[in-house]
Each structure stands twice: as C-alpha cells, then as structure tokens.
Amino acid sequence: xxxxxVRKWEKLPGKNTFCCDGRVMMARQKGVFYLTLFLIVGTCxxxxxxxxPYLAVHLSPAIPVxxxxxxxxxxxxLLRTSFSDPGVLPRALPEEATFIEMEIxxxxxxxxxxxxxxxxxxxVQINNQIVKLxxxxxxxxxxxxxxxxxxxxxxxxxxFDHHCPWVGNCVGKRNYxxxxxxxxxxxxxxxxxxxxxxxxxxxxxxxxxCFFTLWSVVGLTGFHTYxxxxxxxxxxxxxxxxxxxxxxxxxxxxxxIFKNCCEVLCGPAFPSVLDRRGLMQEDSPASSTSAAPSSxxxxxxxxxxxxxxxxxxxxxxTPDDAKPSIAASAxxxxxxxxxxxxxxxxxxxxxxxx
Amino acid sequence: xxxxxxxxxxxxHSASLANKVFIQRDYSEGTTCRFQTKFPSELESRIExxxxxxxxxxxxxxxxxxxxxxxxxxxEGCLACTTAYLIFLCMETRYEKVLKKIAKxxxxxxxxxxxxxxxxxxxPIERGMRVIEISIYEDRGSSGSSSGSSSxxxxxxx
Numbered sequence: 001x002x003x004x005x006v007r008k009w010e011k012l013p014g015k016n017t018f019c020c021d022g023r024v025m026m027a028r029q030k031g032v033f034y035l036t037l038f039l040i041v042g043t044c045x046x047x048x049x050x051x052x053p054y055l056a057v058h059l060s061p062a063i064p065v066x067x068x069x070x071x072x073x074x075x076x077x078l079l080r081t082s083f084s085d086p087g088v089l090p091r092a093l094p095e096e097a098t099f100i101e102m103e104i105x106x107x108x109x110x111x112x113x114x115x116x117x118x119x120x121x122x123x124v125q126i127n128n129q130i131v132k133l134x135x136x137x138x139x140x141x142x143x144x145x146x147x148x149x150x151x152x153x154x155x156x157x158x159x160f161d162h163h164c165p166w167v168g169n170c171v172g173k174r175n176y177x178x179x180x181x182x183x184x185x186x187x188x189x190x191x192x193x194x195x196x197x198x199x200x201x202x203x204x205x206x207x208x209x210c211f212f213t214l215w216s217v218v219g220l221t222g223f224h225t226y227x228x229x230x231x232x233x234x235x236x237x238x239x240x241x242x243x244x245x246x247x248x249x250x251x252x253x254x255x256x257i258f259k260n261c262c263e264v265l266c267g268p269a270f271p272s273v274l275d276r277r278g279l280m281q282e283d284s285p286a287s288s289t290s291a292a293p294s295s296x297x298x299x300x301x302x303x304x305x306x307x308x309x310x311x312x313x314x315x316x317x318t319p320d321d322a323k324p325s326i327a328a329s330a331x332x333x334x335x336x337x338x339x340x341x342x343x344x345x346x347x348x349x350x351x352x353x354x
Numbered sequence: 355x356x357x358x359x360x361x362x363x364x365x366x367h368s369a370s371l372a373n374k375v376f377i378q379r380d381y382s383e384g385t386t387c388r389f390q391t392k393f394p395s396e397l398e399s400r401i402e403x404x405x406x407x408x409x410x411x412x413x414x415x416x417x418x419x420x421x422x423x424x425x426x427x428x429x430e431g432c433l434a435c436t437t438a439y440l441i442f443l444c445m446e447t448r449y450e451k452v453l454k455k456i457a458k459x460x461x462x463x464x465x466x467x468x469x470x471x472x473x474x475x476x477x478p479i480e481r482g483m484r485v486i487e488i489s490i491y492e493d494r495g496s497s498g499s500s501s502g503s504s505s506x507x508x509x510x511x512x
Contacts, residue, residue: 076438090482095374124381131381141484145385159385177431178439252384266431268421269447273482 002284009276013091014155022276024083026168027153033082033168040078040186043209044071047193050202063196070189077182078167085272086172087158089139089147097140104135129251146252148235162234171234174270180228183221190214231260369472369491377410377486387417389478389486400490401471409463409475410486413456420452453479 009022017026026033044067052064092100104120111117120135122142133142136149139156143149148160150170159173171179194210201207227237231253236242242250254260375396380388391410393403430448434441460477468475468488476487 073438076440080439089484092484093481096376096481096485096487099374099376126381126384133381144379144484145381181435262428263423266428267423268427268449269430269434269442271447271449271453271479273479275480 003281004284005279006282007276008274008278008280011280011282012274012276014088015153016088016155018276019083025085025274025276026082027163027165027170029152029165030168032165036078036166039209039213040071040074043193043206043213044189046203046206047197050206051193051196051200054200054202055196067189067192070185070192074182074185074189077178077185080178081164081171081175081182082167082169084169084175084178085274085276086170087160087174087270088153088170088172088272088274089141089144089156089158090274091138091156092140100135100140100142127251129249131251146233146236159233160235174272177265177267180221180224180265183217183224187214187218187221190217228261228264229257231264369493371489372492373490375488375490377488379484386421387478387483388414394488396490397473397488400473401468405467409467412459413478413486416452416456416459420449 007022009018009025012018015028017028017030018024019026047067048064052067055063108118120142122133122135123130124133124145125131126145131145133145135142136156138149138154141156143156144158146159147156149156150160150163152163153170155170157170157172159176161171161176161179163170164179167179167182169175190210190213193206194214197203197207197210224234227234230250232242232250236250242248242253254263373396375394377389377394380390382388389410391407391414393406397406426448456479457477460475464475472491472493474489474491476489478484478486481487
C-alpha cells in the first residue's frame with residue numbers, strides 16, 4: 001500500500017473543475033464563460049483603441065480613466081463570481097448518511113411490502129411558516145432551507161440562485177453579491193460605452209454589441225434588484241415558492257426593502273466549507289483489494305440515476321434502486337478515510353481547462 | 355492542559371469508536387447557523403445535560419456573532435466593495451476570525467470535558483456546518499457492551 005498526501009479537492013465528488021491546486025473552482029463547461037470574457041475584453045479594447053483618443057482630447061481625459069477603472073471592476077467581479085465556491089454543501093460521510101437513514105426509517109415506521117415509501121421530507125417552522133426540507137439522494141442529506149441541487153455541477157448549493165453558463169459557475173450564497181455587482185457594473189460600463197459610441201461613432205461593431213448587451217444585462221440587473229429587495233432567489237421565483245397562493249409568504253424577507261438589500265449585499269462574507277486545499281491521506285492499493293471496488297459499485301448506481309439534462313431547474317428523483325445501495329453503504333465498517341475509485345492526476349484537470 | 359490532551363490521544367488508542375451522534379441544525383429562526391440544544395438519548399449515560407447544553411449554546415452564540423448583520427458587517431462589506439473585494443485576498447474576514455475562536459473553544463471543550471467522558475466533538479465546519487458530530491468511544495477492555503450499531507434507535511422524538 002502506497003500512502004501519499006493529496007489535496008482534498010482531488011477527491012471531491014461532483015462535476016467541478018479545479019485550477020491552481022484547488023484555489024479556483026468552476027463548472028465543467030467553460031465555453032460560454034470564455035465568450036463572456038472575449039466580448040467584454042474585445043469591446044472594451046475597441047473602445048480604448050478607437051474612441052478614447054478622441055474623447056480624451058476633445059472632452060476630458062477623465063473619461064477613459066473612469067472607463068478603465070470600471071472595466072477593471074467588471075473583470076474583477078466576473079472572475080470572483082466564476083472562480084469562487086458558490087456555497088457547495090459537502091456530501092454526508094457514511095456514518096452521517098446511515099444516521100439519517102435510520103431516523104427516516106424510524107419516522108416512517110413499517111411500510112408494507114409492495115408499497116412506495118413516503119417521500120423523504122422534513123418540516124421545519126421558520127418565522128411561523130412551514131418549510132419543507134427535501135432529501136437529496138445524491139448528497140444523502142436533508143437540504144437546508146433555500147439550498148438546491150445543481151444537476152450540472154452535481155452539488156447541493158446553499159441559497160442556490162441559478163447555474164449561470166455565462167460565468168461558468170453556480171450562483172449561490174457565497175458569490176451572489178459578486179454576481180450582482182458584476183451585472184450592475186457591466187450595465188454601467190455598457191451604458192457608458194454606448195453613450196460615447198453614439199456621440200462619436202467609430203466602430204459599428206462596438207455599437208451593435210453594446211446595444212444587444214444593454215437590453216439583456218440591464219434587464220438582468222433589474223430582475224436581480226427586484227429579487228434582492230424581496231430577499232428571494234431565482235430558483236424560488238421560478239418555482240413560485242412564495243408566490244402567495246395558499247397564503248405562503250417568504251419567511252426570509254424582513255418586509256423592508258432596505259433591510260433585505262443590506263442583508264444580501266452587505267451581509268457577512270461566508271467562508272467555504274469545502275476545504276479544497278486541505279491535505280488528506282490516500283492509500284493506493286498495490287494489488288487489487290476489496291475496499292475500492294465495493295465502494296465504487298455502491299456509488300455508481302447512484303450517480304447514473306441522478307444524471308439529468310435540466311439546465312436551470314434541478315430535478316429531483318426518488319430512484320427505487322436507491323435503497324439497496326444505501327443499505328450496502330451502511331454495512332461498510334466505520335473507517336476514518338474516504339474510499340474512492342482512483343482519480344486522475346491533478347495535472348490532467350489543468351490540461352482539460354486549456 | 356498538556357496532560358489532558360495526552361489523555362485524548364490515549365483515548366483514541368485504547369478506546370474503540372462505538373457510535374456517533376449527530377446534532378442537527380435548528381432552522382426555527384431562519385437560515386442562520388444554529389444547532390439544536392435537544393439532549394440526545396445516546397449521551398444520557400455519558401455526560402450531564404447541562405454541560406452538553408452549555409457547549410451547544412456557546413457555539414450558537416459564536417455563530418450568531420459571526421453572522422450578525424450590523425454596523426461592522428456593513429462597514430466590512432462596503433469597504434470590500436470599493437476595493438473590488440481584493441481586500442479579502444489579504445485580510446481575514448470577521449467570520450473567519452470567529453471560526454478560529456470556535457475551533458479553539460471546541461478543542462478546549464474536548465480536552466477538559468468530553469475526552470475524560472469518552473466523547474469527542476468534531477468542529478461543524480468539517481461537516482459542512484450541517485451537524486455537530488459527537489463520537490462516542492468505549493474502552494476496548496470493557497466486555498459485553500454492544501458495539502452500538504444495534505442500540506442506535508432513531509427514536510429521538512421530533
């Protein structure tokens with residue numbers, strides 16, 4: 001048995017890609033993110049190259065300076081949103097999963113053979129409102145309120161807003177404010193460039209890009225401003241969780257626009273609970289042992305049944321073959337380290353990024 | 355303090371892990387981090403109720419302090435925004451400072467209170483802030499007492 005130290009990010013389940021030895025965390029599909037970068041950098045380069053000399057001479061040198069600062073702010077916000085952990089909840093370790101299973105079974109009692117067991121739901125009361133916590137079959141946890149499972153990244157994310165292909169990452173608790181500042185500053189930058197483009201048209205391409213960007217980004221900023229003032233997430237808005245039917249109201253809202261905005265934008269900066277760069281021991285077996293294959297066989301049916309194609313709204317399944325695999329994991333003896341099928345070398349992940 | 359810590363290591367060597375109890379989150383006041391103070395039945399013979407409740411209440415107070423939305427958090431948020439959040443690359447956030455205090459507190463509690471009773475509290479951050487995991491150890495020398503898996507009844511009343 002060869003024991004070597006690996007970083008925890010190399011062993012994380014889910015479909016994220018990591019870069020810079022775990023410092024950067026993104027979704028797998030990054031094509032649209034590169035397009036976003038290209039559009040912003042390209043349009044601004046045209047602006048600085050063709051417009052700014054004229055504007056600096058004929059109007060004021062402060063104009064390009066402000067544009068440059070705004071451009072840098074936009075890029076900083078984009079990279080922060082794309083590269084940070086959105087608030088991923090780590091999956092339950094075997095003992096915790098077993099503990100939850102036993103609680104569920106005790107609560108359900110005896111289910112007659114042939115009947116479907118009742119759905120796994122836990123009710124909690126938040127501010128005099130009953131909120132249902134759903135069980136995640138992939139992560140084997142009861143999702144905290146406002147958390148949702150992203151089927152693209154295959155993770156449960158706390159305060160899940162949506163998965164944004166433009167930034168190549170989920171938007172959740174930890175990076176929502178950066179995402180909002182990105183859309184807001186991009187709106188301002190687009191309006192700024194568009195205004196001066198109209199004043200002195202130098203490149204038609206620039207005008208076109210700005211025009212189409214304006215409508216989409218400003219609209220998106222407006223939509224998120226609306227959500228923030230109500231302390232709602234995109235996910236809740238799409239699902240109509242607090243739409244008002246059956247007298248359900250948003251229990252998280254402070255009923256005050258200013259307070260809601262302050263909580264979302266100026267609240268505490270939550271740390272990541274993933275510990276991507278922590279070290280752990282990995283035992284690579286010299287010869288075939290029973291440990292690794294048995295764990296992979298019990299986890300594979302899970303991941304196969306959870307594959308979905310819905311891009312924005314995470315799907316939920318109650319697979320019937322979930323029970324045997326969970327029972328198999330409960331039989332496993334208590335071991336301190338995680339057993340995983342062998343993962344590719346870390347540098348392979350870097351090469352995939354290029 | 356050092357001798358008690360050695361007791362903790364000796365505990366790990368001479369005792370075997372019998373069972374684990376998971377203290378769940380309390381969402382009655384919203385999504386802020388709070389843990390239930392309900393005393394689990396598995397710990398009844400191991401630790402006094404008041405000691406357990408004090409530990410959980412102190413942890414809850416620490417988390418409330420970290421997540422408090424007030425003058426300091428606004429200042430931190432606005433200042434960070436003006437620097438395009440680059441200041442977070444070199445400065446420790448208030449939450450991270452409180453997390454360090456929590457880690458120290460849990461280590462102290464383990465050394466002073468939990469290890470002498472054959473228990474070990476795991477920092478919630480290592481479990482994604484979902485649960486407080488309390489490991490119950492049994493002396494390898496003791497015979498007859500069940501390994502715990504069959505005696506765990508999920509009958510903690512909800």
